[in-house]
Amino acid sequence: MNEEQKKTYLEEYKQEKEQGVKFYPDIIYKDLLVSFAIFLLLLGLAIFVGVPAEPPVDPGDSTYIPRxxxxxxxxxxxxxxxxxxxxxxxxxxxxxxxxxxxxxxxxxxxxxxxxxxxxxxxxxxxxxxxxxxxxxxxxxxxxTPPQEETALATTITDKIVLGQDVYSIHCVECHGAEGEGGEIIGVEGLEGVFVKAISSQDEMYTRSDDTFFAIIDYGQPDLGMPPSGLGYGGELLRGEIDAIVTFMRYTWDDRVEIPEEAAQAGAIPALGPDEIPSFEVHVGPIVKRYCVSCHRPGKKNNNYLMRSFQETMETGDNAPNVIPGDLNSNNILMLHRQEIEAGGPMPPTRALKPELIEIFERWVLGGAPETAEEAAALSPTAVPTAPEATETSVSP
Amino acid sequence: MTARVVSWLDERLGLISIYSLVFDRKVPKVNWWFTLGSASLFLFIMQGVTGVFLSVYYVPDPSKAYDSIQYIMTGVTFGWLIRGIHHWGASLMVIFVFIHMLRTFFMGAYKFPRELTWLTGVILLLATLGMGFTGYLLPWNQRAYWATTVGTAIAGTVPVIGDFILRVLRGGNDLSAVTLARFFSVHIWFLPVVILGLISVHMYLIIRLGISSVPKEEEG
Structure with missing residues (x-):
C-alpha cells in the first residue's frame, strides 16, 4: 500500500466508525453472549462427556499406538x-x-x-x-486402529505364545509349568507354602478373565502372592498380563479350544530317532518353560542361570552343571530326582516328563551342541539333508 | 455518595478516561464473526482459572502425577468438573483461535495498519498449540506418554541439530521425570507468561487502531 492508499483507507475507516456503534454496550453484549454460550458448552462437555480414562504410563509397552x-x-x-x-x-x-x-x-x-x-x-x-x-x-x-484390540499381540495365537513365555518365566516357580501348584520349594520367602492348582476346572469355571488379570496385576499379598503388574511394583506390562490370562484360558479351560497354530507353536519341537538335539531347537524351549523361572537373576539358584546356552553351560556355584557326553552331569542327575552335592531334585516340585528328560540326556550324550547345525554335524548319520530326518520325526 | 466515591477513585486512578477510551468508543458495525477474538480470550481465562485450581493438587512427578489426577477426579469436590472444563477448554481454544485467524485472513484484517496485531496473533496461535502439546503429557498416562514420545521424536528428525533439540525437549534421551518437569514448567509458567504478554500487546493494538471493519466489495 502506498501513502495514498493508506490515507484513503484511514478516511474510509473513520467514516465507518462514525456510522458505527459504541463498543459498550453493542460489541460487549455480543462478546459476552458468545462467551456465555461457550461456558455452557464447556460445562456440558465436562459433565456429559467427561475426560476419557486412560491406563497409567507403561514405558515398556511399545505396542501402544501413539495418538x-x-x-x-x-x-x-x-x-x-x-x-x-x-x-x-x-x-x-x-x-x-x-x-x-x-x-x-x-x-x-x-x-x-x-x-x-x-x-x-x-x-x-x-x-x-x-x-x-x-x-x-x-x-x-x-x-488409527482402536487401541484395545491391538493392545499387544495381534492374534490369539501370538497372545497365547507370548503368554506361555511370560508365564514360564514369572509364574512357574510357584504355580508349576502346568499350573498344578503344590508345595513351593526354593522360592525365597515362600518356602514350604502350599499353592492350590490354578489350572483346575474349579478355577477355570469360576474365575473370569478380568479376575485373573486383577489377581496377576495386584497379586494377593495376604495369601503370599506378590503383585506382578508394573503399576504395583511387579515386572509385567499390562499387555503381558493380558497374554498370560489368554494363555491360561486357552490352555486349561476345557470349554475353550486352543487354535491349532498356537498348540503347535507351544509344543516342544519333535526329534528324529537318531537326531542329536540342540540347545537352540530342543533343550532351550524346555529350559525356558520349566527352569528359567528360578534360574534367572535375583532368585535362589546357587547362581546357576539358564537364560542362554552360555549361562546354562558355564554359570553356577557348582559349574559345570552340564558336561558334554557325561550322563553324570549335575543337571541329568537332578532331573532324575537325585539328591547330590549340587542340590536336590529338579524341578523341585514335579519331575519333568520322561520324554523331555530323554531329550536332555540325548543332548548331553551327543555333546551338548548349541545350534542346529552343530547338532547335525555331531549326528552319527551326519548328512547335509538333515531336514528329511526331522520330517519323519515322532512327536515327543 | 456513589458519585463521590467514583470521583474520589477517578482523581487517583483515572477511571473515567479509561472508560471512555476502552468502552465508550465508536467502532464500525460488525457481525458475529468478530466475537471470535473475545471468545478466545474468554477460553484463555477459563483455562487459566481451572489450571490454577488443578495445580493445587497436581504433582509433576512420574510416580505421583497419575494418582494425583485420579485424586482430582474422584477425591476433590468438583475436581472432575474443573478438569473436564480444562480438558475440553483446550480443544475449544485451539478451534476458536484457529477460526479467529481464518476470519482475520479472509477479511483482510491483517493489512495496514494492523500488521503487528496479526504478528502477535500468529505467535499466540503457536503458543496455544504449544500449550496443547505440553499439557497433553501432564496426566502421565499411556496416551500422554506415547504421544509425547512420538511428538518429541519428530523434533529429532531435524537435520544436524535434531538430536540436540530432542534432548532439550526430553531432558535426556528418553522421556523421564525431567521431561515431565520441563513440560509442566513450560505449561504453567513460560507459555502463560508469553501468552499474557502477547494478549496485552494484541489488545492494546486493537483498542488503539480500532477493530477492523467488514470489507466492502466495491471498495476492495
Whole structure:
C-alpha cells in the first residue's frame, strides 16, 4: 500500500466508525453472549462427556499406538507421506514454510484489497490449506486402529505364545509349568507354602478373565502372592498380563479350544530317532518353560542361570552343571530326582516328563551342541539333508 | 455518595478516561464473526482459572502425577468438573483461535495498519498449540506418554541439530521425570507468561487502531 492508499483507507475507516456503534454496550453484549454460550458448552462437555480414562504410563509397552491430540493429527498424518530419508521435509521444511508464510503474511501481501473476492488467489490457497488440514485429520482418525484390540499381540495365537513365555518365566516357580501348584520349594520367602492348582476346572469355571488379570496385576499379598503388574511394583506390562490370562484360558479351560497354530507353536519341537538335539531347537524351549523361572537373576539358584546356552553351560556355584557326553552331569542327575552335592531334585516340585528328560540326556550324550547345525554335524548319520530326518520325526 | 466515591477513585486512578477510551468508543458495525477474538480470550481465562485450581493438587512427578489426577477426579469436590472444563477448554481454544485467524485472513484484517496485531496473533496461535502439546503429557498416562514420545521424536528428525533439540525437549534421551518437569514448567509458567504478554500487546493494538471493519466489495 502506498501513502495514498493508506490515507484513503484511514478516511474510509473513520467514516465507518462514525456510522458505527459504541463498543459498550453493542460489541460487549455480543462478546459476552458468545462467551456465555461457550461456558455452557464447556460445562456440558465436562459433565456429559467427561475426560476419557486412560491406563497409567507403561514405558515398556511399545505396542501402544501413539495418538497425538486431535489437532496435531494432520501433522502426524502428513509425515506418513514423507518416509525415511525425506522425513525432514515433512517435519522441518513444510512446517517452517507454513509458519513463516503465516507470520509474514502482511509483509508480502501488500495489495490494498480486503474483500476476498478481490483476493481470489489468497482465498483459494488458504481454503486448500484448511481443506487439507481437515482432510488429513479425518484420514488420520480413520487410519488409527482402536487401541484395545491391538493392545499387544495381534492374534490369539501370538497372545497365547507370548503368554506361555511370560508365564514360564514369572509364574512357574510357584504355580508349576502346568499350573498344578503344590508345595513351593526354593522360592525365597515362600518356602514350604502350599499353592492350590490354578489350572483346575474349579478355577477355570469360576474365575473370569478380568479376575485373573486383577489377581496377576495386584497379586494377593495376604495369601503370599506378590503383585506382578508394573503399576504395583511387579515386572509385567499390562499387555503381558493380558497374554498370560489368554494363555491360561486357552490352555486349561476345557470349554475353550486352543487354535491349532498356537498348540503347535507351544509344543516342544519333535526329534528324529537318531537326531542329536540342540540347545537352540530342543533343550532351550524346555529350559525356558520349566527352569528359567528360578534360574534367572535375583532368585535362589546357587547362581546357576539358564537364560542362554552360555549361562546354562558355564554359570553356577557348582559349574559345570552340564558336561558334554557325561550322563553324570549335575543337571541329568537332578532331573532324575537325585539328591547330590549340587542340590536336590529338579524341578523341585514335579519331575519333568520322561520324554523331555530323554531329550536332555540325548543332548548331553551327543555333546551338548548349541545350534542346529552343530547338532547335525555331531549326528552319527551326519548328512547335509538333515531336514528329511526331522520330517519323519515322532512327536515327543 | 456513589458519585463521590467514583470521583474520589477517578482523581487517583483515572477511571473515567479509561472508560471512555476502552468502552465508550465508536467502532464500525460488525457481525458475529468478530466475537471470535473475545471468545478466545474468554477460553484463555477459563483455562487459566481451572489450571490454577488443578495445580493445587497436581504433582509433576512420574510416580505421583497419575494418582494425583485420579485424586482430582474422584477425591476433590468438583475436581472432575474443573478438569473436564480444562480438558475440553483446550480443544475449544485451539478451534476458536484457529477460526479467529481464518476470519482475520479472509477479511483482510491483517493489512495496514494492523500488521503487528496479526504478528502477535500468529505467535499466540503457536503458543496455544504449544500449550496443547505440553499439557497433553501432564496426566502421565499411556496416551500422554506415547504421544509425547512420538511428538518429541519428530523434533529429532531435524537435520544436524535434531538430536540436540530432542534432548532439550526430553531432558535426556528418553522421556523421564525431567521431561515431565520441563513440560509442566513450560505449561504453567513460560507459555502463560508469553501468552499474557502477547494478549496485552494484541489488545492494546486493537483498542488503539480500532477493530477492523467488514470489507466492502466495491471498495476492495
Amino acid at each position: 497425538p491430540e486431535w489437532y496435531f493429527l494432520f501433522l502426524f498424518q502428513m509425515l506418513k507421506y514423507f518416509p525415511g530419508q525425506i522425513e525432514w521435509v515433512g517435519t522441518v521444511i513444510i512446517p517452517t514454510i507454513a509458519v513463516l508464510a503465516l507470520l509474514l503474511l502482511p509483509f508480502y501481501d501488500r495489495s490494498p484489497f480486503r474483500h476476498w473476492k478481490m483476493r481470489k488467489v489468497a482465498a483459494v490457497i488458504m481454503s486448500v490449506v484448511v481443506i487439507g488440514i481437515v482432510g488429513l485429520t479425518i484420514l488420520a482418525a480413520v487410519a
